[in-house]
Amino acid sequence: MAKIKYFYNPNKLDFEKVGTNIWSIVLRVFGFLSASAVAGGIMVFVAYSFIDSxxxxxxxxxxxxxxxxxxxxxxxxxxxxxxxxxxxxxxxxxxxxxxxxxxxxxxxxxxxxxxxxxxxxxxxxxxxxxxxxxxxxxxxxxxxxxxxxxxxxxxxxxxKTEFLASIPAIQPISNKDLTRVASGYGYRIHPIFKTHKFHSGIDFTAPQGTPIYATGNGTVSLAENGNGYGNHVIVYHGFGYSSLYAHMSRIKARPGQKVKRGELIGYVGSTGTSTAPHVHYEVIKGSNKINPINYFFNDLTEEEYQAIRDIASREGQSFD
Ligand SMILES: [Zn+2]
Incomplete structure (x- = not known):
């Protein structure tokens, strides 16, 4: 029900009813609708801008x-x-x-x-x-x-079954946690002469008396004390390959002896030009001393191979 509005007529000193004409109603309705539309528009705009559907x-x-x-x-x-x-x-x-x-x-x-x-x-x-x-x-x-x-x-x-059984393919000492590689093949500082000298093998450090194994099948071609190598053994594997193990405390193999891969040939020591107990290990192909790192493939996984390569490539001093 519409409210009845009054206004005060000062001439008559009385309240009179406000007359309602159709136009004022239309205007009011229209005003209300426009205001609502604008307000609604703003709300929708805000909602779309800040809130995801x-x-x-x-x-x-x-x-x-x-x-x-x-x-x-x-x-x-x-x-x-x-x-x-x-x-x-x-x-x-x-x-x-x-x-x-x-x-x-x-x-x-x-x-x-x-x-x-x-x-x-x-x-x-x-x-x-x-x-x-x-x-x-x-x-x-x-x-x-x-x-x-x-x-x-x-x-x-x-x-090449025979070839694969013969050539060096393991490390010369047990090195399960890979901590025994002390110096790799390449230019290293000589421990005694303190000069940059080509180190033609890999040094594995281990306590005195640790067993040293032949790294491939072959024949012991040399087992003697001499040169800077101290007590050392050379195994000939055939196919042009030999391996050398130096600075032994004691030699177990005898020249001419046939050995199998993994067979005990001596013990770790520090004879010859050596600063601490270790085995200096070389792989020789023809007349070249080659990098033994490529001849451990029988006892290393891909990750171990990578790790041992990283260790052996480090600069520093060899044990000779
Ligand atoms: Zn060495």
Missing amino acids: PKEKALKRENEQYKVQIRYLNKKINDLGRAIAELKDRDANIYRAIFEAEPIEIKLGKAGSADKYRSLEGFDNTEELIALNKKVDELTIQVSAQSKSFDELSKLAKN
Whole structure:
């Protein structure tokens, strides 16, 4: 029910009813509607600007998930790349060197051509997606090349059972936790002369009396005390390979003796030019002293091989 309004008429000194004409009602209704519309508009604007609709929320969540997944994939792909690089390295440095096969060449081909990734253009994360896809394509090529190389090597290995049993393939002392490698092959500071001198083997430190083992099947070609090597043993493995074990406290093997891989040939000592008990170990191929690090493949996993390589490549002083 509408309220009845009065106004005070000073001429009549009385209250009189306010007359209501149709226009004032129309104006009032119109005013009210416009005010509501403006207020409603502002509210909707505020709501859309600051509060997400459930659909938007879901999309944002999805977007975040994609970002996390891309980051994860990226990491995985980088890990894979590293693993393949290690395999490649090991393949080129060890297996191919041992079997005297020519290194394989990996051609990268057209993995990086721009056309291939056109469908990925026009998104927020286009660059990231293209980079990711390029990496995957490159890895695919490398994996297939590597697998061809291993196929070839496995054929070579089948015909070389005797060869594989003979050549040096383990460490000369037990070194399960890899802490025994003290100095690697390469230029090192000589412990006595203090000069930069080529160190032609690997030094394994171990307590006096630790057993030393032949690293491959063969015949003891030398077992004597002499030179800077002190008490030392040389085993001839055939196929042009020999191994040398120096600074023994006591020699167990005798010249002409046939030995198997892992057989005891002497004990760790510090005879000859040596600063502390250790075994100086060399691998000789033909007339060259080569890096023994590539001849531990029988008793090391991929990770151990990597770790021992890192340790042996450190600069510093040898025990000689
Ligand atoms: Zn040494």
